[in-house]
Amino acid sequence: MSNLIIGTCGHIDHGKTSLIKALNGFDGDSTKEEKERGITIDLSFSNITKSEKNIAFIDVPGHERLVKNMIAGAFGFDCVLIVVSAFEGIKPQTIEHLEILKLLGVRDAVLVLSKADLISKEELQIKLIDIEEFVASYEFDIKFTMGASIFQEETIEELRDRLFRLEASSKQEENFFRYYVDRAFSLKGAGTVVTGSVLGKPIAVGEKLFICDLQKEIKVKNLQVHERDVEVANISNRAAINISALDAKSVKRGFIISKKGYLRGFKSIDISFNAIADKALHHNRSYSIFIGSKKLDAKVLLFSSQDSLQSGYANIKSDEDIFSIFGEKIIIRDGNESVAGGVVLNPINDPMKKQQKMALLEALDKKDIAKAYELLTEVHKKGLGLISSAQRFALSHSNALKAAKELKNSFIDEKELVIYPLSTKELIYKNIKGIYTKNQYALLSNSSIKLRLKWASEGFIQVVLDELEKEGFLTKEANLYRSSQIKEDFTSSLLNIVLERLEKESLAPTAPYNIYDDLDLDRKMGDDILKSLCAKKQVIRLQHNIFIHHRSLSMIVDAMRGIIKKEGFVDIANLKEKYDLSRKYLIAYLEYLDNFSDISRDANKRVFLGS
Numbered sequence: 001m002s003n004l005i006i007g008t009c010g011h012i013d014h015g016k017t018s019l020i021k022a023l024n025g026f027d028g029d030s031t032k033e034e035k036e037r038g039i040t041i042d043l044s045f046s047n048i049t050k051s052e053k054n055i056a057f058i059d060v061p062g063h064e065r066l067v068k069n070m071i072a073g074a075f076g077f078d079c080v081l082i083v084v085s086a087f088e089g090i091k092p093q094t095i096e097h098l099e100i101l102k103l104l105g106v107r108d109a110v111l112v113l114s115k116a117d118l119i120s121k122e123e124l125q126i127k128l129i130d131i132e133e134f135v136a137s138y139e140f141d142i143k144f145t146m147g148a149s150i151f152q153e154e155t156i157e158e159l160r161d162r163l164f165r166l167e168a169s170s171k172q173e174e175n176f177f178r179y180y181v182d183r184a185f186s187l188k189g190a191g192t193v194v195t196g197s198v199l200g201k202p203i204a205v206g207e208k209l210f211i212c213d214l215q216k217e218i219k220v221k222n223l224q225v226h227e228r229d230v231e232v233a234n235i236s237n238r239a240a241i242n243i244s245a246l247d248a249k250s251v252k253r254g255f256i257i258s259k260k261g262y263l264r265g266f267k268s269i270d271i272s273f274n275a276i277a278d279k280a281l282h283h284n285r286s287y288s289i290f291i292g293s294k295k296l297d298a299k300v301l302l303f304s305s306q307d308s309l310q311s312g313y314a315n316i317k318s319d320e321d322i323f324s325i326f327g328e329k330i331i332i333r334d335g336n337e338s339v340a341g342g343v344v345l346n347p348i349n350d351p352m353k354k355q356q357k358m359a360l361l362e363a364l365d366k367k368d369i370a371k372a373y374e375l376l377t378e379v380h381k382k383g384l385g386l387i388s389s390a391q392r393f394a395l396s397h398s399n400a401l402k403a404a405k406e407l408k409n410s411f412i413d414e415k416e417l418v419i420y421p422l423s424t425k426e427l428i429y430k431n432i433k434g435i436y437t438k439n440q441y442a443l444l445s446n447s448s449i450k451l452r453l454k455w456a457s458e459g460f461i462q463v464v465l466d467e468l469e470k471e472g473f474l475t476k477e478a479n480l481y482r483s484s485q486i487k488e489d490f491t492s493s494l495l496n497i498v499l500e501r502l503e504k505e506s507l508a509p510t511a512p513y514n515i516y517d518d519l520d521l522d523r524k525m526g527d528d529i530l531k532s533l534c535a536k537k538q539v540i541r542l543q544h545n546i547f548i549h550h551r552s553l554s555m556i557v558d559a560m561r562g563i564i565k566k567e568g569f570v571d572i573a574n575l576k577e578k579y580d581l582s583r584k585y586l587i588a589y590l591e592y593l594d595n596f597s598d599i600s601r602d603a604n605k606r607v608f609l610g611s
C-alpha cells in the first residue's frame with residue numbers, strides 16, 4: 001500500500017471541509033461548536049483508498065485565529081490541496097497559509113477553485129489562470145489546477161481520480177521513528193490512544209517507544225491506520241497508537257514519540273531563519289514557536305549586533321525542552337501573526353564560544369558535515385558520540401561513520417561509535433604515564449584504565465597502550481601492563497602489600513575495590529590476590545566487601561568474649577562503647593560470633609550458651 005498525506009489549506013468558508021466530505025463522505029466538522037458556528041475549529045483526519053493507494057486527508061481550519069491549529073497539521077503534509085473559492089478568490093488566510101506552507105517546505109500542491117457552480121465557465125477559465133499564477137509565485141510545484149463544486153458530481157469524481165494519480169509520499173525516510181502527537185484520548189476497553197503522522201522508520205505492534213516530553217517508555221499495544229488494525233505503520237501513515245500504562249490526560253498535542261536514545265531535549269537550539277516579506281525577527285523578543293504539532297513560547301536571540309533581522313541565524317530559548325532534529329522546519333509567530341520560518345541547524349546545545357558557534361552554524365547551513373564534525377570534536381575533546389548524528393545531522397550511523405572517516409585529525413572508535421580529536425591521544429598518553437610514574441608497581445589492564453578515564457573508549461586506550469609498549473615504557477603480560485623499568489616479578493610482593501595494608505587497617509579495613517584503586521591494581525588481579533590470601537587463612541572474608549586480617553579478627557573475638565564475661569552479653573551498644581566503629585563493621589563482628597558453638601544469640605545480644 002502506498003501512502004500520501006494530503007492536507008487542505010485556504011481561507012475560511014472557501015469549502016475545504018465540504019470538498020473532503022464530497023470526496024469521501026467524512027464530515028470533519030463534528031463537534032457541537034463546529035456545527036453551531038459552521039466553521040472548522042480543529043484538525044480532522046480521514047482517508048480514501050483505491051487498489052493499493054491510500055490517501056490520508058488532514059483538514060485544517062481557515063479562521064485567522066486558528067492558524068495555530070493549521071500549522072499543527074501542516075508540518076506533516078506530503079502535498080497540499082489549496083482550496084480557493086472561485087467566487088471570492090485569494091483572501092488573507094489563503095496568503096497566510098501559502099506563506100506557512102512555503103516556510104514548512106511543503107512543495108507539492110493541487111489547486112482547486114471551489115464553489116465553481118457560483119460563477120460562469122468563462123469566468124472560471126480566467127480565474128484558473130490568474131489564481132494559479134498567484135499560487136505559483138510561492139514556489140509550489142502545482143500538480144494540477146481545476147474548478148470543482150460539491151454540487152457538480154462530475155468535478156468531484158475528476159478530482160478524486162486525479163488525486164489517486166499523484167505519486168506516493170516522497171518524504172525522506174529518517175533514521176529512526178519519529179511522531180508528533182496531534183490527539184490523545186482514552187478509548188473504553190483499550191486505554192490511551194494517540195494519533196499522529198509517522199515521520200521516520202516504521203513501527204510495529206509490541207515495540208517499545210519513548211515519549212520524549214515525559215521521558216517515559218511505553219509499549220505499542222495496538223496499531224490502527226484509518227480505523228483498521230495493522231501490524232506495522234509506515235512513513236506517511238496516519239497512525240493511531242494504543243499505548244500501555246499511561247493516562248490519556250498526561251499526553252498532549254505536540255508531544256514527540258520516538259525510540260529511546262535517539263532524541264535529546266534542549267531548552268536552547270540554533271536555527272537559520274527567513275522572515276516573511278516586510279517582516280523581521282527582533283533580538284531578545286518572545287515569540288510563539290511551532291515545531292511539528294508543538295507550540296511553545298520562546299525567546300529569540302539573534303546572532304548579530306543588529307536589533308532586528310530579515311534573515312540570519314538565531315538562538316531559540318525556551319523553558320521547555322525542545323526535541324528537534326537537524327533540518328526540521330519551524331514557524332515563528334508573534335501573537336496571531338506569522339513572522340518567519342526557520343530551519344533547525346543545531347538541535348543539540350553544546351557549550352561553545354560564539355565564534356565557534358557561528359562557524360558551526362555556517363557549516364551546518366551549507367550541510368558541510370565534515371567541517372561540522374571537525375568543529376564539534378574540538379569542543380568534545382573527550383569524545384563525540386556518533387549515535388547523536390541521527391539528531392545532529394539527520395544521518396544514519398553508517399553515513400555518519402562515512403563522513404567521520406574523511407576527517408584527518410581524529411580517531412574513530414568504530415565499535416563504540418565515538419569520535420575524538422587526535423589531540424586527545426596526548427591526554428590519554430599523559431594520564432597513563434602519570435599512573436605508572438606515580439606508582440611503579442601499578443598493574444593495570446585496558447578495562448581498569450577505562451575505569452579511571454571513563455570518557456575514553458577502550459579502542460583509543462589500546463592505541464595508546466600499544467604505543468607505550470612499543471616505546472618500551474610498558475610491558476604487557478597476559479592482559480596486564482606493568483612498568484618496563486621494574487624487572488622483578490612483583491606479583492608475590494603485591495600479596496604482601498595487600499596483607500600488610502589489611503593488617504595496618506586492623507578493625508576497619510578498606511573495601512577491596514578501593515584498595516585496588518589506591519594500588520593501581522587491576523580488579524581481577526586484586527580479586528585473585530585476596531582469594532589466595534583467604535585460601536591461606538591469612539585473611540578472612542566476613543562479608544562480600546569486608547576482608548579482615550586474621551590477627552585483627554582473633555583480637556576482636558577475644559575482646560567480645562571479654563565483654564560477655566564481664567557484662568553477660570555483647571551487642572552493638574556495648575561493643576561500640578569500646579570500639580567506635582561504624583555499624584557495618586560492628587554487625588559483621590557480632591555475626592561472626594555465631595560461628596562459635598559456645599555462644600548463642602538472644603535477640604540482638606550474644607551470650608554464652610547455658611548462661
Ligand SMILES: Nc1nc2c(ncn2[C@@H]2O[C@H](COP(=O)(O)OP(=O)(O)OP(=O)(O)O)[C@@H](O)[C@H]2O)c(=O)[nH]1
Pocket residue numbers: 010011012013014015016017018019038039040041060061062063114115116117118148149150151
Ligand atoms: N455553492 C457552493 N457552496 C459550497 C460549496 N462548497 C462548500 N460550500 C458552502 O460553503 C460554506 C463553507 O464550507 P466549508 O466546507 O465549511 O468551508 P471551510 O473552508 O471548511 O471553512 P473553515 O474550515 O471554517 O475554514 C458552507 O456553507 C458550504 O455549504 C460549493 O461547491 N458550492
Ligand SMILES: [Mg+2]
Pocket residue numbers: 016017018029039040059060061062
Ligand atoms: Mg472546514
